[in-house]
Amino acid sequence: MSNSNITLKIGKTLSIPLNTELTTKFQQISQQLMEIQSLFQAESDEDKISYERAWxxxxxxxxxxxxxxxxxxxxxxxxxxxxxxxxxxxxxxxxxxxxxxxxxxxxxxxxxxxxxxxxxxxxxxxxxxxxxxxxxxxxxxxxxxxxxxxxxxxxxxxxxxxxxxxxxxxxxxxxxxxxxxxxxxxxxxxxxxxxxxxxxxxxxxxxxxxxxxxxxxxxxxxxxxxxxxxxxxxxxxxxxxKAIKGLKLAKEIFEKPYYHQDNIPYRLAGWLQLMEYMGKTIIEFYDYADHHFLADWFVQLYDESVQERGQGLTVRPLRGPTSNHSALNGIVNGPKDKVVLFINWKNLWHEIYGETESSIQSYNDIQDKELSELCNLKLSQLQEASYVGTAEDFNDKGIPNATLIVSERSIESVSALMRILMDTTAVKGRLQGLHFDENGSIDLKHELTYLQSGVEGYKQRMRENIRTVRS
Amino acid sequence: MSNSNITLKIGKTLSIPLNTELTTKFQQISQQLMEIQSLFQAESDEDKISYERAWxxxxxxxxxxxxxxxxxxxxxxxxxxxxxxxxxxxxxxxxxxxxxxxxxxxxxxxxxxxxxxxxxxxxxxxxxxxxxxxxxxxxxxxxxxxxxxxxxxxxxxxxxxxxxxxxxxxxxxxxxxxxxxxxxxxxxxxxxxxxxxxxxxxxxxxxxxxxxxxxxxxxxxxxxxxxxxxxxxxxxxxxxxKAIKGLKLAKEIFEKPYYHQDNIPYRLAGWLQLMEYMGKTIIEFYDYADHHFLADWFVQLYDESVQERGQGLTVRPLRGPTSNHSALNGIVNGPKDKVVLFINWKNLWHEIYGETESSIQSYNDIQDKELSELCNLKLSQLQEASYVGTAEDFNDKGIPNATLIVSERSIESVSALMRILMDTTAVKGRLQGLHFDENGSIDLKHELTYLQSGVEGYKQRMRENIRTVRS
CATH class of the missing domain: 3.40.50.10490 (Glucose-6-phosphate isomerase like protein; domain 1)
Known part of the structure; x- marks a missing residue:
């Protein structure tokens, strides 16, 4: 199976020459990724269950x-x-x-x-x-x-x-x-x-x-x-x-060498780690499509898995181009504390409609140069132009960005994408040392990426307040 | 008209003694708020139109x-x-x-x-x-x-x-x-x-x-x-x-002295400004109800209005208690870069159903201490207990939080709340100096809070990409 369904493109920011400090950090992260991949490979199926990695x-x-x-x-x-x-x-x-x-x-x-x-x-x-x-x-x-x-x-x-x-x-x-x-x-x-x-x-x-x-x-x-x-x-x-097919694709990607161009989870987690080191604190999860729940799902996955022990970027859910009319100004002109992770979908027409997508007709009521540029194109072509324009603008203005390019909105691709994001989260957790115990020894049984903690405070207080309501 | 519909409660964090530096900053913000209120009062209705404040x-x-x-x-x-x-x-x-x-x-x-x-x-x-x-x-x-x-x-x-x-x-x-x-x-x-x-x-x-x-x-x-x-x-x-009634309520609130307990926009904007000074970078807009769009609307309002000239907190949309199962871990255990703005609704039952909300019945299938605490209460009572528990837990863990308490989900209250948030944004813009020109003179005609800028880059690039698609 090829890796043609999903690819990762990292924006221009990282292709500029790194200074010595960042080069050293980058090498350090690479070394960590190598060790993390060895750890994952060493875990047998049986271990996966006891390590909460049966997913x-x-x-x-x-x-x-x-x-x-x-x-x-x-x-x-x-x-x-x-x-x-x-x-x-x-x-x-x-x-x-x-x-x-x-x-x-x-x-x-x-x-x-x-x-x-x-x-x-x-x-x-x-x-x-x-x-x-x-x-x-x-x-x-x-x-x-x-x-x-x-x-x-x-x-x-x-x-x-x-x-x-x-x-x-x-x-x-x-x-x-x-x-x-x-x-x-x-x-x-x-x-x-x-x-x-x-x-x-x-x-x-x-x-x-x-x-x-x-x-x-x-x-x-x-x-x-x-x-x-x-x-x-x-x-x-x-x-x-179809879902299983997507998972298998993602598994193949995850098992390539960590430094391989196609190994998205390791490359993306490494990039996020470097961004965090450079002082970035927010991931703008910019799903460039008309969806809410992929981003909400990722917020849940990432925040609960890796925002522990005082580390980890905060994920904000955005949609393109919808959020270009709300959050974009702040990303471009506001504090430089953000990195953008785009999801770019290549085929947005839905097969249920059964036909080919029609183009926008010309209109003769008015002559307007800007608007006439929209004519004779399909909405999905405008969507692509809008994504490319936004990513280029971020490159130009020094907003670090990466894009997961997904070939189509199908069960296979969506499943592969979700699994890749789960694997990325797993790698990021280990980059943050969540598999070490307090003495620095490897402690996979209590790996915090997969454990839930820290919510008990509000639950306990909620119960106390219930008792107050009742009395 | 009373101010009973909407009140602001600022969490425990600010009631701890401020150190000298923070006290000085707090006094400086108060001084600014006084000047800002004078400016707003001095603008006539005619000026409101030319200053883009006709809203x-x-x-x-x-x-x-x-x-x-x-x-x-x-x-x-x-x-x-x-x-x-x-x-x-x-x-x-x-x-x-x-x-x-x-x-x-x-x-x-x-x-x-x-x-x-x-x-x-x-x-x-x-x-x-x-x-x-x-x-x-x-x-x-x-x-x-x-x-x-x-x-x-x-x-x-x-x-x-x-x-x-x-x-x-x-x-x-x-x-x-x-x-x-x-x-x-x-x-x-x-x-x-x-x-x-x-x-x-x-x-x-x-x-x-x-x-x-x-x-x-x-x-x-x-x-x-x-x-x-x-x-x-x-x-x-x-x-x-009903909407106009809500707007009038908000106007009365806005026209009280800036230091008045009930003047939410000035108090809230001042609090946010202090939080920003203390190094916070994210507002968790925690609408404690089953809504998406109030938060989305506020993200748009705030990001586009005040995230200019490199300042301004980034707003993330959250819902309670839904987000307690996704983002809460990160807020409690993650980086201490967040402040929480709760919206707490007092009457969540909807009149269209015509009847009184029923209570959760007891169930005899199982004996479970935690679950039995839920019995004989209404969902809306649990909702309130959950909000109070979450806010108390944040207080306990040092997460700065404020709450806008809204008496009901009615047209009057929702309109007043929206207008209060608009006024808060307007005050916050001026606290960030968006009404000064480059030389430090007051320049209300070009006040950046109400102007849109910074989006042209992606629009221009989108058009260039459209031409590429076409050729």
């Missing part, structure tokens, strides 16, 4: 686990008119991302969805508006009893998700267990697992051991949504095959 | 301009089944915000919208997916000829918006002018104004002189959407009256 095991479409997801998706398509993902953070952002990037917009309004149910999301807040609004609408449409809820929580205790699940239960009454599918831990550490033992849900899908929430996109957390929404000439199985 | 003139519901918006909204409600806002940045974010915060979720799926059409947005990207998806769906629903498009662009030349408008025209054919309402400049500097002269649109609404795009929420840019979507027991006029 990097590529499944096969014939694995029992994947077969279960496919048959669950087929069951949903056959028996339900709506499918609701109930989760927060790592438990819903990947499903939202798949739905937004892969499926047609205005999905629920389409006359023919080729067997897919309507798609909704909830469980990511205590703000009552979204959940009650959803239940009202499903009831008004008379499909509430034809709706299946996919409740995602490894511990089964995530407060926002669990509270939503209990309210859904109040509305569904006796039929709740039948209309619930859950992805959760496969042992009694999960409350949802315990509930399932007392009275089985329609389906329990096990969160694989050694997979942290934010690295769980390619388990049933994300794959079930992807499979359920199979479109024309697809099946759930075909969709999952 | 701060409060309209009356009987002004011809407002009457025009109301009658246009009534025309749309009577004659159309769908209303599409076509704009980008300052020309669409306020309308998106009003729709998201004020109207029920799943608006287009409601059986009874009390006379309001379906609501859509486009024109904020060259990515072809959203626009073509929308046109396909409107055609499939057989309401494309019953759809009215509100094209918003002061110059009429905004490339993303204009390109979308021309494609919409291709689909509507001869009926285009009839199905277009435009908000644009009232003179031939606007291409849309020129087009309207040759063949009139259904309606041309004039963008008032002296109102920059990002300060235009309370012109037809935002108010038309608000009026069109009037719900049960409301009319377009009532909705606009």
């Amino acid at each position: 990097s095991i590529i499944p096969d479409v014939n694995d029992e686990y994947i077969k279960d997801i496919i048959s669950c998706a087929e069951d949903i398509r056959k028996n339900y008119k709506a499918f609701v993902t109930v989760g927060i953070g790592g438990s819903d952002l990947c499903a939202r991302l798949f739905h937004e990037l892969i499926n047609p917009v205005y999905f629920n309004s389409m006359k023919d969805r080729f067997g897919a149910p309507e798609i909704y999301f909830t469980g990511d807040t205590f703000d009552p508006r979204g959940l009650y609004g959803l239940l009202y609408v499903l009831k008004e449409k008379e499909i509430l009893d034809k709706t299946v809820f996919h409740i995602v929580s490894k511990s089964g205790k995530t407060a926002e998700t669990f509270a939503s699940a209990v309210i859904i239960r109040q509305w569904l009454k006796d039929n709740w267990h039948e209309q619930v599918i859950t992805t959760t831990a496969g042992d009694p550490s999960s409350v949802l697992f315990q509930m399932n033992q007392q009275k089985p849900f329609r389906k329990l899908l096990v969160m694989p051991k050694g997979v942290g929430g934010r690295f769980s996109a390619f388990t049933s957390v994300g794959l079930l949504l992807l499979a359920v929404t199979a479109m024309e000439s697809e099946t759930p199985k075909i969709r999952i095959q | 701060s003139i409060i309209p009356d519901v009987n002004d011809e301009y407002i009457k025009d918006i109301i009658s246009c909204a009534e025309d749309i409600r009577k004659n159309y089944k769908a209303f599409v806002t076509v704009g980008i940045g300052g020309s669409d974010l306020c309308a998106r915000l009003f729709h998201e915060l004020i109207n029920p979720v799943y608006f287009n799926s409601m059986k009874d919208r009390f006379g309001a059409p379906e609501i859509y947005f486009t024109g904020d990207t060259f990515d072809p997916r959203g626009l073509y998806g929308l046109l396909y769906v409107l055609k499939e629903k057989e309401i494309l000829d019953k759809t009215v498009f509100h094209i918003v662009s002061k110059s009429g030349k905004t490339a993303e918006t204009f390109a979308s408008a021309v494609i919409i025209r291709q689909w509507l054919k001869d009926n285009w002018h009839e199905q277009v309402i435009t908000t644009t400049a009232g003179d031939p500097s606007s291409v849309l104004f020129q087009m309207n002269q040759q063949k009139p649109f259904r309606k041309l609404l004039v963008m008032p002189k002296g109102v920059g795009g990002r300060f235009s929420a309370f012109t037809s840019v935002g108010l038309l959407l608000l009026a069109v979507t009037a719900m049960e027991s409301e009319t377009p006029k009532i909705r606009i009256q």
